[in-house]
Amino acid sequence: MAAAPCVLILMADYGHDPTETAVAFDVFKDAGFEVHFTTETGNPPKCDDRIGQTYNMDTINNSDDPLLAQGANKRAVDKYHEMIKDPAVQKPLAWSDPDFSLLGYDLLYFPGGHEKSVQQIIDSASLHKHVADYFPQTRKPSRKTVAAICHGVQVLSMATLPDGKSIFHDVTSTALPGAMESSIFWLTRPFLGDYYKTYGKGTDNVETSIKKKMGNPAQQYVNKLGPSPFVHEDKTYNYLSARFPPDTAMLAERTVQLVRDVYQS
Incomplete structure (x- = not known):
């Protein structure tokens, strides 16, 4: 019997979105995948506490804004509290360890999160080097896959190849659309300050940051506004991307199918 596909979820010590993390974790576990976690120094990761509290406020849950209205609902928060009991979460790998490598994994999953602490993973030069070694190996046909959502896409885009690209x-x-990010930032700024802007007011949004890394962003960046789930699959690489929490289940389910397809080929 073949071994189960092995997944690595990459996280900052604190600040990731509980929906984008725990819902995907639950789908991967239900699919029978072996799931590991990694943080910079091996600290157990913790998701953004504020999201569950914020999204459960009646004034926000009744909002027309898709990011606010479809955030971390009770089901997602419950899944998160189950996830953090898992031994893989309690004892993650350290990507700063000299012996650490991504190359043994079938799938890398990058959850998002806008809390400022996620700068730890977005800005990690050592992780960028590991990602730059791994991602080119997802070029089809391959048994390696990468999936990312929201700010997790930004982590990937920061990895640089030997040619400097x-x-x-x-x-x-795709990634978190700039229109959505700006909307929620300005809507919540009177009572949450710069909370919804990871690098603070006046800095690039996720969409702009990613487009700057593309050779032809007009052709390469795939945008979709609106609350219905959306996932994009690249045609050259085994790479899937999504925008924000309501996309998570679809992203994880399509990732499972892609991993199974390439794993069995």
Whole structure:
């Protein structure tokens, strides 16, 4: 009997979105995948506490804004509290360890999160080097796959190849649309300040940051506004991307199918 596909979820110590993390984890576990976690120094990761509290406020749950209205619902928060009991979460690998490598994994999954602490993973030069080694190996046909959502896509885009280009120079991807990010930032700024802007007011949004890493962003960046789930699959690489929490289940389910397809080929 063949071994189960092995997944690595890459996280900052704190700040990731509980829906984008725990819902995907649940789908991967239900599919029978072996799931590991990694943080920079091996600290157990913790998701953004504020999201569950914020999204459960009546004034926000009744909002027309898709990001606010479809955030971390009770089901997602419950899944998160189950996830953090898992031994893989309690004892993650350290990507700063000299012996660490991504190359043994069938799938890398990058959840998002806008809390400022996620800068730890977005800005990690050592992780960028590992990603730059791994991502080119997802070129079809391959048994390696990468999936990312929201700010997780930004982590990928920061990895640079030996020629100085981002790994995204020839990749198609979606991510958190700038219109959505700006909408929620300005809507919540009176009572949450710069909370919804990871690098603070006046900095690039996720969409702009990613487009700057692409060779032809007009052709490579795939945008869709609206609350219905959306996932994009690149045609050259085994790479899937999504925008924000409501996309998570679809992203994880399509990732499972892609991994199974390439794993059995």
